[in-house]
Amino acid sequence: MxxxxxxxxxxxxxxxxxxxxxxxxxxxxxxxxxxxxxxxxxxxxxxxxxxxxxxxxxxxxxxxxxxxxxxxxxxxxxxxxxxxxxxxxxxxxxxxxxxxxxxxxxxxxxxxxxxxxxxxxxxxxxxxxxxxxxxxxxxREGLSVQLEAFAANTMDYLRQERDLLLDGVGVPDIETQMQGRHCLIVVRGYDYKADLDVLRPYIREFKPVLIGVDGGADALVEAGYTPDMIIGDMDSVTDDVLRCGAEVIVHAYPDGRAPGLPRVNGLGVPAITFPAAATSEDLAMLLADEKGASLLVAVGTHATLVEFLDKGRGGMASTFLTRLKVGGKLVDAKGVSRLYRQSISGSSLLLLVLSAIAAMASAVAVSTVGKAYLGVVAEWWDNFVFQLYRLF
The missing domain is CATH 3.50.30.10 (Phosphohistidine domain)
Structure with a gap:
């Protein structure tokens, strides 16, 4: 080699x-x-x-x-x-x-x-x-084996968490109001920085509930926002962000064990647990859906088969089923960015302003009122120049 x-x-x-x-x-x-x-x-x-x-x-x-x-x-x-x-x-x-x-x-x-x-x-x-x-x-030659394993994991998860998926059983009570609101769910995944940047007009206009999934909460803070909710196993979110005032939900195992809870308690931050076999990003989507959010906008989440396999965890099968469950109200950030992308460049905008000024100047120059105003301005200028000559 x-x-x-x-x-x-x-x-x-x-x-x-x-x-x-x-x-x-x-x-x-x-x-x-x-x-x-x-x-x-x-x-x-x-x-x-x-x-x-x-x-x-x-x-x-x-x-x-x-x-x-x-x-x-x-x-x-x-x-x-x-x-x-x-x-x-x-x-x-x-x-x-x-x-x-x-x-x-x-x-x-x-x-x-x-x-x-x-x-x-x-x-x-x-x-x-x-x-x-x-x-x-x-x-790639062995990809068929991984696809079979992925399908098996999907069925196992469906049997294990069907009550959560179908009826919302186990979703905790929360203080953050989501009924009828948009929710922006941020994961520190693929292209999250670029997606957050193009979503600024959307966030400014709709003021969605901002949910950070573990390190996604830090991504929101880095972009200049304060998360309303942080959900995850708390292994990649920083202490300062945990203390930002957001409601904290710790992802726990199905048996109730929550390895991230002692860290949160040690910081003096109140938190509740959400036991489930799904991934943290799935819990965020299922929670927002169950609490009545009208639209879920996903940033940095896993959306394709390649991304599911690249993550390399059997638990990613839950993401496939979660997207089927909330698909009617789920929008990928890249779709929103296409709706809100600004199509006017800075040079085009400057040219438009200069054209408007030129048009206004032309209208003033050819109109009767405009000529009168120009005469007044010309007389004022002549008097100003005359006074300068007298001084010097």
């Missing part, structure tokens, strides 16, 4: 990458601690696009993955995103990388080897466009 050219940061030399190591087995939790030029050490089999997009957005110097970035189960999109951004991806390093590299260590990547100081600490597979493309092609 031809080794790719490693992208350089300001501390790097040709053929190698230097950076400060930041480690976490959960990629989305790690992203909050990363800084531009860091080396991200992750434990993420079948790296998905959302995780890769977040690493690219931070500006990491390289990604070290203890697991294979493409296992072959399905064609996940994350590795292609990193390679296209020029970020070196060294994967299948093994579990030992988390023992040999510590948080804050200065690491160096040369070819397939990771060094801490002068000591080689791990060897892996340095991916490039060719190797990732081949792995993706192999994964």
């Amino acid at each position: 031809r080794l790719p050219t490693l992208r350089r940061n300001r501390n790097s030399e040709p053929g190698r990458v230097l950076g400060t190591a930041r480690l976490d087995r959960r990629t989305k939790r790690l992203v909050g601690r990363l800084r531009p030029g860091d080396v991200a050490v992750i434990d993420h089999v079948d790296l998905d696009r959302v995780a890769a997009d977040s690493l690219v957005a931070v500006g990491v110097a390289a990604v070290l993955n203890a697991k294979p970035s493409v296992s072959g189960r399905y064609p996940n999109l994350g590795p292609e995103v990193l390679i296209a951004a020029g970020i070196p991806l060294l994967d299948d390093l093994g579990e030992g990388v988390f023992e040999r590299i510590r948080e804050g260590d200065q690491v160096r990547i040369e070819g397939n080897t990771v060094f801490a100081g002068d000591e080689p600490v791990a060897h892996g597979n340095l991916q490039d466009a060719e190797s990732v493309g081949k792995a993706m092609a192999d994964a």
Whole structure:
């Protein structure tokens, strides 16, 4: 395999990458601690696009993955995103990388080897466009197996949560009023920043209930809004956003266990739980639907089969059924953006204003009243110039 050219940061030399190591087995939790030029050490089999997009957005110097970035189960999109951004991806390093590299260590990547100081600490597979493309092609050959598994998961979820899906059994009582209102549900998923940006006119006009799903609440705050509700397992929303005054609903397992509840209670934030086997974004949709929302606008949620499989969780089968349940009032953000996209550019608007001024000037010049006003203005100007001459 031809080794790719490693992208350089300001501390790097040709053929190698230097950076400060930041480690976490959960990629989305790690992203909050990363800084531009860091080396991200992750434990993420079948790296998905959302995780890769977040690493690219931070500006990491390289990604070290203890697991294979493409296992072959399905064609996940994350590795292609990193390679296209020029970020070196060294994967299948093994579990030992988390023992040999510590948080804050200065690491160096040369070819397939990771060094801490002068000591080689791990060897892996340095991916490039060719190797990732081949792995993706192999994964597509087994896609039928994943589709069968997805269908089986869908039926299992339907049997387990049919009362919630059909009759809303288990939906908690909430304080936020949704009856007859629009609800904007934001997930930190695909293209969420661009979608939020084009939705500004819609938000300003309709003032929807703003629901942030975990890190989606931070996305709302970053865009200049305050969420009305935060729902999720609370593993990627920041403490400051949890304290913003939004109503907090903690996603719990079907048996009632809610791992995120102690963290919320520790911050002194009141919260209620919503036990269900669905994903947090599904719970947000089902909750808003059950509480009488007239329209659900989704930002960053999963909408296609490719996105369901790329997420790589059996629980994504619930999203398919949830969309069937609320489909009559669900609108994807990209559809709303097409309705509200501004078609007049700034230069066109300036030309329109100048044309209007020219038309008004012409009308004044040819009308009788206009000529009289022009005469008065001309006389005033002559007097002004005469007074200047007298002064100097």
